[in-house]
Amino acid sequence: MQIQLISVGKKMPHWVEQGYAEYAKRLPKACELCLKEIPAGKRGKNSDIQRIINREGEQMLAAIPARSMVISLDSQGKPWSTVELSRNLKTWLASGQNLALLIGGPEGLADEVKIRAQQSWSLSNLTFPHPIVRVLVAEQIYRSWSLLQNYPYHR
Secondary structure, rough: OEEEEEEEEEOHHHHHHHHHHHHHHOOHHHEEEEEEOOOOOOOOOOOHHHHHHHHHHHHHHHHOOOOOOEEEEEEEEEEHHHHHHHHHHHHHHOOOEEEEEEEOOOEEEEHHHHHOOEEEEOOOHHHHHHHHHHHHHHHHHHHHHHHHOOOOOOO
């Protein structure tokens, strides 16, 4: 299975790239995590934010590989414990279907993206800067996979 982490934003701080890469490289080929970056629309004082969000959404939808299970990361989604995420990961791995995890920009995801998603996952009731979400998701995917393998990482 391949997990596509489709995220708005390029040119992340080095620590974000390094954190994401550290957890992504720990995963085996059978649970490969791949990052697809969508360029963030230029935001300014008089920008049409809704139009920018919609454009980012169109690009995200176009980046989803065919026949993938789609999960949006959204504050309105369902909060999963690590154990619940691990159970979900086990189901996804067994299905053989690829997975697309969608992370929006500063204002979140376009409505069309939310509609396309089969599931919606909330990391927390807290609001996180979207670059940090990449690292959190990569770490939680690795933690969940480690739990399935009975590795001591999850203690």
